[in-house]
């Protein structure tokens with residue numbers, strides 16, 4: 001000790017450097033894990049960069065302290081000439097795919113038979129739509145990573161995999177029984193989030209490069225790049241699901257998943273043990289719906305027999321295990337030919353180019369049209385008539401074009417240009433405001449806009465006028481019976497004109513007039529929403545209705561007063577002001593007022609509802625009911641359910657796997673409530689849950 005303190009030679013400096021290097025690496029590993037695996041950063045980016053910079057500097061000064069597992073070495077290697085081949089220690093099997101419940105039942109029947117009465121259960125996992133990879137660890141360090149290849153021999157892509165920040169270069173010390181787990185192989189999937197995919201594709205388009213069709217293609221393409229520096233630019237992610245070691249014996253797939261997480265590997269939290277095949281079906285149905293809300297693509301569910309001794313007894317056939325299957329959801333993406341592009345006019349006059357497609361079957365229906373968003377999207381994709389395009393059904397109702405297969409472009413493919421005039425009979429010149437991507441039809445008398453406005457007004461979530469759907473509206477607008485939404489309430493004066501029309505009997509006309517009459521009972525916030533003021537959706541309409549109580553009070557508010565409301569930004573404030581200041585809109589409102597629609601909040605003076613004045617925000621999943629139902633119940637009791645946490649929020653209800661709203665609630669000091677507390681509250685107010 002003494003000697004070291006007083007000696008100022010290189011060895012003691014180096015000794016200190018070595019200690020500090022070790023310390024920095026350990027810290028950076030912890031921070032990387034928190035950031036990339038748990039998505040829960042522990043320190044600021046700035047502090048992280050400072051530590052990382054210090055490590056880089058020390059390693060520069062003492063190059064012999066550099067080791068391959070240092071975080072600085074994630075992007076170390078030089079570009080390769082090609083990939084070496086790797087023989088897998090155990091073949092990388094692929095799972096048998098099933099597409100129907102019958103096939104899953106059949107699988108279960110075979111298992112039951114093979115295990116002749118022995119109890120068993122399944123471990124169900126999400127099937128990530130990525131690229132299968134295998135990772136080898138020796139003495140706790142990542143030494144080799146490979147693609148599946150043909151299942152027996154794959155490509156050595158170690159350098160590229162190293163760049164994935166959630167991949168541990170060094171694993172955490174974990175004991176299984178008496179054995180420290182240091183030498184093993186891990187199987188997993190590299191993938192990319194949809195957001196990152198779209199962002200990268202936009203960049204490629206801007207640089208004049210060919211876009212990728214989907215996140216999986218982009219991931220596969222990235223892993224095959226020869227320059228790891230290029231790979232490091234692309235935000236690949238990793239999920240692991242299998243560990244194979246000669247040194248320890250694991251009991252079950254579920255143990256396997258827990259162990260991987262303990263070692264520091266990214267695993268998916270969504271797996272579930274299913275004691276019966278019915279539970280498996282429940283899991284399948286649940287994720288069929290929920291998968292759209294995941295930030296990445298899954299293409300199905302993996303069903304595995306949980307116990308490993310049972311797996312081993314069942315063995316494999318051909319290249320697939322007998323003890324596991326993949327249940328694949330119907331494809332959400334399809335490929336088809338673009339036959340033409342037409343224009344659709346929205347209620348604000350916004351023009352949307354629509355792809356007219358060779359009909360193709362996708363996720364349960366035949367698709368022949370898909371949105372192209374706006375003219376610049378078509379330009380960016382360099383889309384031509386005759387091209388083969390990829391379409392997708394997202395959470396939205398209307399499918400969208402997501403990409404083009406340029407390799408399938410025929411020689412006579414025709415470029416498309418945005419027409420100069422609206423397709424409506426008025427043929428007014430289209431106009432693109434400065435800084436916007438959208439074109440607009442500016443004619444206020446554009447019959448297509450009129451139709452859209454009336455469709456919106458009569459729609460289920462607005463005035464909810466039964467019998468006044470798209471077709472009827474088109475017919476009535478064309479025949480001049482409807483020009484504005486106010487004309488709906490004059491229809492009764494034109495009963496004779498209606499009854500005489502083909503397909504319109506006395507009864508049908510009466511039903512329509514009854515539905516129109518009934519709509520006058522809709523509350524003020526619905527009327528406000530139905531008016532179709534730009535940027536005033538359902539939620540904002542409720543906020544405005546609650547805050548001002550009447551249309552007149554709303555129109556007396558200045559822009560500043562509007563913006564003082566938490567949910568209202570300058571864009572909405574301006575739009576509301578423009579609406580109120582527009583003489584034509586004022587006249588329309590007057591006619592609707594005259595017809596008897598509610599332009600003020602109804603008084604609830606005599607009995608206050610129990611949750612009146614309380615605002616609820618939900619985060620995470622509820623077990624007892626879907627969120628939409630919970631929100632309905634809150635509103636039934638007079639409360640409000642909103643989607644974002646603000647100072648005015650009364651309670652945040654915390655379900656399973658809550659999101660950033662919980663963090664926000666803590667920051668703002670908003671009271672939180674568990675699901676069971678929330679259910680209790682509902683019960684107190686007489687709701688049977």
Ligand SMILES: [Zn+2]
Nearest residue numbers: 422424441446
């Ligand atoms: Zn028009």
